[in-house]
Amino acid sequence: MKRAFFAVLTRDLKIAFRRVSELANPLLFFIIVASLFPLAVSPDPEHLRSIGSGVLWVVALLSSLLALEGLFRADAEDGSLEQLMLSPVPMGVAVLAKVAAHWLVTIVPLVVLTPMLALSFSLPVGVLPVMAFALLLATPTLSVLVALGAALTLGLRRGGAIVGLLVLPLTAPLLIFGTRAIDLGLYGESTAAPLYLLAALAVLALSLGPIAIAAALRVGVE
């Protein structure tokens, strides 16, 4: 089972790195949209500091939606998804590997970029570790949700717009706890509680999410 997990993971990573331009799109989107806010709202550092964490979280959510089209679609079209289902490996394990690959190639770069953008929003340096940590804990859940959206809309020819409707409401708890951790960090208080809750959500999503995704994929490829 472990071998199957890593086989799927390395395969997906290989495919991802052969299409580097597709990898870069969500990142560029992230940077561009985040830099629109100072232009649209106000370049005043005081102001930017107060909206910064929220803006970065929302933009990170939106750009992770951009990357989901490639998650299962290509595999469903060339039949490799069906092969995975026919194999003796439980589908949940394969799904978990695919989600992990998606997380590594699209979301980890976002998490790396966020502290830099946070600096440009004049958030204090002291809060950056909390922000990076909160993002690292929240994004696995986000990846699972995005994958669920992609799986649910697999049977549709164009699922793009509707995935946002499905996924974004479910991400509300991540946003609440994520920005709360940063706010507590800004005031120098203990950030443990929201981070624990993010970790709990991640455990829930990673353990039960793949089952739901696998069920949705089965309906999708029929």
Place this chain on the structure above:
Amino acid sequence: MKLPRWFHLFGSPPFVYRLAGILSPWLGFLACALLLVGAYWGLFATPAEAVQGEVYRIIYIHPQTAYVGMMAYVVMAITAGIGYIWRIKLAHAVAVSAAPIGASFTACALVSGSLWGRPTWGTYWEWGDPRIMFETLLLFLFLSYLALRAAFEDRDKADRVSAILAVVGVVNVPIIHYSVLWWNTLHQGPTISKLDSPSMATVYLIPFLIMVAGFTLCFYWLLLKRLRGEIVERERGTRWMQELLQGGAP
């Protein structure tokens, strides 16, 4: 587990169609009667409350609609889950029928709550309040369930895919319920569910409970009516439905 023999009848569209036809007028009559009695009792026959004055009378609409909205989601998720696991088409039909009703009740709860919030909290909408946020989320879940269904042309596929979404979204219901305990914000804590010592005077409690019963029956009445419509649409190709339709109204 061995099911009683009559149990399989609930998977049969003609039986359920007829049963719903027999039950729905009774439910409708009872629901209307309870709602009228409860509304008169609550709005006219009880004294104004000491702290809030007349505004408190929202408790005869708002908690009930919010509760029915959540109940509708649970009904939808359970029936969708049953439909997905055992591939019972009728269960999917119930889930589809529950969604728009639940969405309407949730919208009513949000609107009535915000109208009440203006004179008491001083704001129509409080973004910081978790219960409001998760109630809004519940509305979005109903709407995204319906949107996902509408995106599929094949009904069978729509049933099964949307069932997964309905089951996943059920996480939200306990969060709404406990949100007033987990976060200390504007929304007040539980009043009625503390069964041993409800913090509401009996004068208010009786019409309150009548309204709860009235709205609950109202939900099931609407559910049965929608279910009948849904069955007609799903079974329009079958012989019994053709015979029924040609024979005039049942």
